[in-house]
Every structure is written in C-alpha cells, then in structure tokens.
Amino acid sequence: MAEEQKPAEAAEAPAPSGPASPILKRLVDGFGDKILSTHEFRGDATAIVDRGALIDVCKLLRDDPELAFDFLMDVTAVDYIGRVPRFEVVYHFYSLAKNHRVRIKVPLEEGDPKIPSVASLWPSADWLERETWDMYGVKFEGHPNLKRIYLYEEFEGHPLRKDYPKEKRQPLIGPGAVHKIPENDDLTI
C-alpha cells in the first residue's frame, strides 16, 4: 500500500498551477505548506492537512461564505499499518448552500494518535469521534465525553486496527456471562 500510494500522491501534489477544485485552491492559498498534499481522485476533492492546522482549516471550511460547509457528514480513520505515519483520520464535509463536498485527511503517528476534537464546531462530531476512538483508538483532545460507543468499557484493544485479529474473542461480562473463558485460553476460535 505504502509504496504504491506514494508516487500517486507525489504526482498529485499541488503543482505551480495548483489544484483544479476551488475548495482545494482556497485551502492551499490560505494555509500553504500546512496542506501537505491534495488530490481529486474520481472528482472527490481531498486535502491532507497537518494536525496542527486542523482546527483553523475547519473554522475556515465552516465560516467562509465561499466554502460554507455546514454538515460534518462523517468522521472515521484508516489504519495503514506498516506505513509511516500509520493512521489517517478522515472527515467528510458537505455544504448545503454550495452543494459541494470535501474530504479532509489528517495523518497521525502510531506512537501519538491524538488529534483535536471538532465537536465544538459541529456537534455531529460527538458520536462520530467516539466511534473512531472506540474502533481505532484515536484520542480526540477536547472532546466533551470521549468514551466507547459500541463496545463496553472492559473491552481491550480497538477492533478496526489492522493488527486486531478478526477471530479474537474477549471474555463476556455482566450477569449474563455464564460461559467464562479459561485463563489460559488464547481467546482465538
């Protein structure tokens, strides 16, 4: 994955003429090298943003009348295991007034999977960031209530990470847990 994607990204990095999409152009003009790269694969405008600039980029996306992204449709992450940086947090925005979309991606190092929360800008991020924390173990700093949303607090690990085995079992909890798994069980089927 890592080797295959790098040349493509390098080729699509903002050339002197800049990206074709006016959304990406505005981001590149406003933030310069904080926008690490951009691409428009199959027409989906995508900007890869440095973590430190995420909040400022998001404020511009929401408040600029030319961009006006009032919907944060989705937050998720991708685990590119073996690549440096390992994680990418992916945001999908939609603007009702302008009827356009943009994807913002923020790369995160394996040893430091932390990112500022955007829940104060879009309340929809509340549950979506909780889900991303639950599934990938990415910490959203400043989130009002960052706890697991699908799984239970005793669950160990983050199941959508690529190094979490699909067959792995975890002990049942609570009063209904009649089938205890023995201590020496390796918890795989």
Next chain:
Amino acid sequence: MADDPKNGSAAEQDALDLDFETMELKVGPSHPATHGTVRIQLKLDGERIVWSEVEVGYLHRGFEKECESGLYYQAFPYTDRLNYVSPMINNVGYALAVEKLFGVEVPPRCQYLRTIASEVSRMSDHFTCLGACALELGAFTAFLYGVEARELVWDIHDEMCGARVTCNYVRIGGISADVGPEFKAFVDEKLAQIAKLRKDFEDLLLSNPIFIERMENTGLLPKEQLIALGVTGPLLRAAGVPYDVRRAQPYLVYDKIDWDVPIGERGDNMDRFLIRINELNQSTRIIQQCVEQLPDGPVDLNDPHVRLAGKGRVYNKMEELIAQFKLVTEGPKPPVGEVYQAVEGGNGELGFYVVSDGSGSPYKLRARSPSFSNTAALTPMIQGQMLADVIPTFDMINMIGGECDR
C-alpha cells in the same frame, strides 16, 4: 419546553419546587417501544425529562471488519443487513461506490432497475416506520394496514430478485437478474393495491385525535441544530430544508424522472409523519415512470474484469474464461484510490467510503449511516419534553439497529 401559562415558565416552576427529587428511568435495551435494541437513560422531574443519554451498540456486528476480510463482491450480503428494512438501497449505494472506484457506469436498463429497487426499498422502510409508530401509539389496526402494504412491496422485491427481505440483488457492474416481460403489469397491479392500503392507513390515523395530539408539537428541534447534528433525510426535510441526495447530487436516473421533494414547516413529529406519507407517493410516481420508460438492452456491464460475463461467452472466449476465474478467486481489482459515494437512504444520507489498495478486498469500507447521526439527535429532541413524547420521537427518528450499530 412546554410552558404552562397558569404556573409560569418551566424555570419558574423549578424554582418553586425547591425540594424535588429526580427519578431515574432506564428504557431498553429490550423494550417493546424500542423496535431495535437501544437503551435510553432518563432522569425525570415528574413526567418531564431533565436529562437523557442514548446508548447504542447492542447490534454491533463488526460490519467493516468483516467486509475488509472478504472480497469486494462478498460485502453485498453484509450491506443487506445494514438497514434491513431497505436492503436494496444499501446494495445500490455500495455498488455505486465500487463502480466509482473503477470509473465505470452500468447500462441504462440496469440504472432504471436499480432506481426501481431503491424506491421499492424506500416504500418498505417508510411503511415499517409509520406502521410501527402507529402500533407504539396504540393504533394496532393501522399497523396491520401498514404491514400488509409492506408485504405487497416485498412482493415486488420477490419479483425482482427472488427474495423478500435480505435480497442481495445488486452486483458490481450490474444486477443479479433481469426482470421478465410481465414486470410492468405486475408492478402496476401491486402499486394500485398499495395505494389503496396507504389511503386507508392515512385515513385511520389522521382522523384519530389521540394520534394527532401525540404527534403534533413533539420532538421539535430547529433546523440549524439539526444541520449541526448531521441529521438528514425525512427529519431534516420535515423542518423545511429540502436536502435530498437524489435531488442535490443526482445518481442513477433521478434527474430524468419527474418527482418532488416534499418539505414540512414546523419539523414536529406530525410533519415527519406527513413527509413520509408524501414520500410514499413520490416513490410510487418514480417507480411508475421507471417501469414506463424501462429501456431494452443488457443489465450487466460489458467488462469481464468487473462483472462476470455470461456463460456463453465464458465457455467460448479465452479472455472471459480467465477473467471469470480471476474475478471469483481474487475478486475485482479497482485501481488504488479512495471514493465517497452518497445515496438517499430511507432515513437520510447513506454514504460509502471505500479505500482501495489495488487488491481484491476493500482496504477500508466505511458506511456513513443516517440512523447513527439521527439517533444522536434524540437527546436534544426530548430534552424538557414529557416522558410520553419519547415514543413518537424515537419512532420518527426510525433508528434501525443494523445500520446504526453496524
């Protein structure tokens, strides 16, 4: 918040009741009024809700993990089980996302059939939502009318793909089966029966003062707040925002068909109910026009590396034979890249984000499900309302566990 003109505002009432204790109430996860498994924790002051929290996840099956470990075409049965009341829309959304990754477009006949499939599923979704809402507000008879109509909707499902509920109908680059020559007559007959039942269903409920009083002015939330919470679909349209993916960013043949986006004014549960009734009409219109205009021609893409070629070609042509083996054992291989494709699901924007690493399995397959974001809006909707208002509000949110918990 309902202010009582005799006793002053709610805040004033709070100040008067100096020594009140809140009562904690936990609804679900297995409760007759939460069709789907969800747990709602409430703190009540009398019958008024002062605090609430919604817990989801009881139906989490690891949709993404399963899909990432299989080949592209093996994800279709899992998408069926996202919103299991409108499985064909999920099939269509996923297929469109993978086709966008490939950069291909299916033939016109397939596009029309997929549009019909989507609208049939939407009718199934709306009838289930409205019928269950009626049932939970005590109107058992109306529920039976809704469910009977849904059975007829599923007859159309059955005619198209041979299954009634989990249909697994769409394929990457095509559909599993074409329809026969008698399809139009069959659909017209079923739609006429459905229209009659829908009329009865509507009349039963909209002439019932109890139903109306429980629906009107409950579950209100201003549209700005709905947008901020990422709420889409009938909930948003009921509040007067005409956002519908089929109109805003048309896919399939929605831009060639004459139909309207109904919008409401107040955005209460009654408006949400009426929007869904109206959308049943619109879906009927779309299906009627699609079967009328259904073009002749192939339903499958003519590319053996994306869609299995017919047996006649596989047995007689080397390229197709090789492609069939490769496709079945290794899966279709889209180019490296990532796409997001949105379709209008039964409850709002259903988006698929697919990342390809060039292999036959999706590296990442994410479903942006409308139920998840819509359920997050339950807490602000019931804040300060009466306990009894939780039921119609939750019904109109129409949380589908399979889609919300993935």
